[in-house]
Every structure is written in structure tokens, then in C-alpha cells.
Amino acid sequence: MRKLKVLLLFTPFFLMIGCAPAEQGSNRMDYDQTKKMVIDILKTDEGKGAIEEIFNDEKMQQKLIMDQSVVSQSIQSTLTSDEGIAFWKKTFEDPKFVETFAKSMQSEHEKMIKGLMKDPEYQGLMMDIMKDPELEKEMLELLKSKEYRGYLQTVMSETFDSPLYKTKIQDILIKAAEDVQAIKSAEKKAEEEE
16 A cells, blocks of 8 residues: 555656656747747847847946956957057058048047147156257258248248238237327327426
């Protein structure tokens, strides 16, 4: 009797185990069908909308944002590798790329240079460079050269021919004439009062 009770107790367990492998085969078919169904759903406008909604969710965006140090480290290792250096050398041989790259960096470059010009340490270094006797000699030779004088003359002619510059010069001359006139009339009044 005891054996019968134990047998009856374990019979449902053995039945479930015996049926399990048969279900795995049908699960495989269900998996393939489910997979095809999910792919078809994702290709629809509703599926695309659902994915877009998921990516717009703030929690999801926080999970997708990469660690800044990991990104910096991977970029640095890529750029400094032999393949990276070869890639950049080849890329910078293309004049269109160089032009686009220079234009994209121009404003940042200008900000950096302006910032450096205000930096006392940088100013001191520039003054040291300018005081270098060899540099002074080269600058004087350049300033005395025929080419530089011709260039300077061209620039001055273009500047004087500019309507904007002519207007500024006229305004300056008129103001100077008015100042001289005011001084003369003040002197004349002072003489008359004496």
C-alpha cells in the first residue's frame, strides 16, 4: 500500500516530465512564428511609432547615454593608433575636407586665440619671442623689403579709396576744424574781454 501511495504521488510528476520534450518542439515553432510576427509589427508605422516613443522616454535616454570617460578614452585610443594617424593623414590631403574642417573650427579658434591674448603668461611668452634678436632682424628685413612696401602701398590705396573710410576721414577733419574754430573764437573772446 505504501508503494502504491508513493507511485500515485509521483505519477503526475512523471507524466509532466514525459510531456515536456514534446512541448519544446512546438515551442520552437511558436518562437519562429512569434519572431516573424514581431518583425512584421516593427516594420509597420505603428511599430516604428512605438520604438520612437521608447527612445523619446527620458529613462530610456538616460540608459542610452554613454559614459563620457569611456567615449573619450575610445576616441583617444582610436585617434592615436597607427591606423588612426594614417586615416587622418589621408583625410587631410583632401582640400574640400580641410576647408570644411577649418570653417567648422574657425570660431572656436578665434575664441581660443583671443583668450590667449588676454592671458598674461601667453603675453609674456609672445614678448620674449618678439624680443629675440634674430626675429627682430628678420622683421626689419621684411619691413624694408620692396614686396612689403608695395603691399603696404596697395593696402593704403585701397583703404583711402573705400567710401566708408572717406566718410570717417571727412568726419574727423570736420570735427578737427570745428575744434580749431572753437579754440580761435574762445581766444578772440578772451582778447576782447581784456
